[in-house]
Amino acid sequence: MEINQLNPDIVSVAPSALRVFDHEISADPDIVKLTLGEPDFNVPEHIKQAAIASINADQSHYPYYWGIQELRDAASTYYREKFGYQYTADQIVCTVGATEGLSATFKTLFQPGDGVLIPMPAYPVYKAMALVNHLKPIMIDTTANGCVLKPQQVTDAIKANPDVTIRGVVITDPSNPTGVVYSEDQLAALVPVLRDNKIWVISDEIYGELTYGVQHYSLSRWLPDQTIIINGLSKSHAMTGWRIGFAFGPTGVIDQIAKAHQFQVTTPTSIVQYAAVEALTHGQNDAAAMRKVYEKRCDYLKQELTKLGVTYVEPQGAFYIFMKIPEQCQLDSFAFARQLAKDYHVGLMPGAPFGDPQALRISYASSNENLHAAVDALTKELTKLGVLA
Amino acid sequence: MEINQLNPDIVSVAPSALRVFDHEISADPDIVKLTLGEPDFNVPEHIKQAAIASINADQSHYPYYWGIQELRDAASTYYREKFGYQYTADQIVCTVGATEGLSATFKTLFQPGDGVLIPMPAYPVYKAMALVNHLKPIMIDTTANGCVLKPQQVTDAIKANPDVTIRGVVITDPSNPTGVVYSEDQLAALVPVLRDNKIWVISDEIYGELTYGVQHYSLSRWLPDQTIIINGLSKSHAMTGWRIGFAFGPTGVIDQIAKAHQFQVTTPTSIVQYAAVEALTHGQNDAAAMRKVYEKRCDYLKQELTKLGVTYVEPQGAFYIFMKIPEQCQLDSFAFARQLAKDYHVGLMPGAPFGDPQALRISYASSNENLHAAVDALTKELTKLGVLA
Known part of the structure; x- marks a missing residue:
């Protein structure tokens, strides 16, 4: 039957350009990928063993849709100790990764037509989620302010959109793709x-444990009644493909999000819920070792990019560097990234989906060898294009 | 902030009464539950070993959002051989159980305000999914016709709803809660x-492997261009809590469903995807042994209910008996079910959420001992209420 009778909000949105580009370059068996936002580390052994124990114990039945009690208890304690979150177990829903938490939150908080502020550069899925829920994403360019949203920009956006009821903002802190971390003062x-x-604040804090020399703060400290925190174990415990996350929110609202979540997925995989209990009760320091490695890699990349005369947003967290493609290249981000993939088998993520068609996102959640290959490819490409002597 | 500013489609829908009732009675540590629709069998050993192997092999990174290629290949072959489905791997999306496939399908196929026909009695999540997507669920009572939808009823529903564009129907075959299986002729x-x-046909075939003496057919055989099949391993391989399912649909439409799915969850848990490959390549007969046991239990319950003078819909599949509460009881389904839970520690599912407030759903995906307990409780309760001499 005709596709034009399908939900136009779904039909008109593009699939995630990040996944599509990653899939495209993955056809090359020799590709060195610094594209997707996922740790090159493996899941810590004690968490793997907990997952195996859960399988052997036949914990394969439906967990309650909010997630198992032990996991919500563990999440309440873990994140209180880590970041000062103030949420009891019954204010926490266990989700299929951060994505599902975001999806349930977008669906619950807003009514069709509502405006949602998205400071740019941003992870492109926020805009897509706004669109599939028939919301109006309002993009705010923050590059002039070090990629941090300023209060005046919120006021300006409200004034510039008199016909839209602006009811939400997405704060990604630490930021993907820039690695920028909001300071206490900037949040306050x-x-x-x-x-x-x-x-409403949708506070995506999935990179919260990955900061370098600075502290992560949560807007929920100041605005507990109007913040939904999205977090999870994908980055802190290298559990991306296992799909476990959490949504934290005030009573009355989190219950509604739990409902939206229930009708999306029922509940996350049981095995992973039990493994996550182990992560949150005995894996408090799992991220620390990874963080040290990421920080070294970040320093290496900053140094090499600087040598190449390439500018970038100064990163303080996550595992990305958002670099500018030198103007002289006269190639947009997709063309440049495809060239790197074709000529040097190196995959960097085009900046356009994040809102900057003259940038590339380098993920340094990748081995030193891969980072060397990326620097080497950039050097050769910039030389070929006459940017380097 | 005010809850009345949240999405009214989410706020106004009730959480699944099935999960809530199950959770309520689970507070009793002695409860014998025949409530939720999940096998009492464990995941077959070879599938558990495949999951463990996946963990040990560190297959913990993001699978492609459609699901891994091996799994979609395996699903294409398995379901072709099992039920004659005609879908290539690129017409199959791997979902977080059947629920997520349903959710992505509801979101994609319809526009706000569209009507969706739901033959009753029905699994209550369909109505909830229609409501959260701002659709108009149109319930059609099929009890007079052996719980099978008749073509005339579709015509009548269209006539009775002149202001609604009816664009979908949900067929659950075999049925939850009645166990009714559509014959080839009834589908044709x-x-x-x-x-x-x-x-559009949303064909929920999750119980397809569990039929007793009759064959399961799929409406997709006749209507390939307008059917989305929902299936998965929850029932056939006792993998409920593991959360893996599939949506099958025509090219052009399934791509749109894949997008909706991506923005809901990214992808199902990697461990489970690899385990599911094992299930579909070496577990073709896993359901057979369970089916034999279910059939015996079904026969036992039918016999005992008949002895008690209790009527029920004649089941041919799934693992439910939908029994009538004798009129003389003068108790509705929730009151009766709560009484059984309170007095005899036996949990049966109230029929009201399925559309019949004078019925109970007994799941016989439970041990013989539990079934005996249920029969015993029913006997005592009916005696107490003066229905039995």
């Missing part, structure tokens, strides 16, 4: 304008 | 009216 500065305008 | 009879009225 946003509080009055968000409170006065009753703007 | 529906084809013209569904084709002529361009009605």
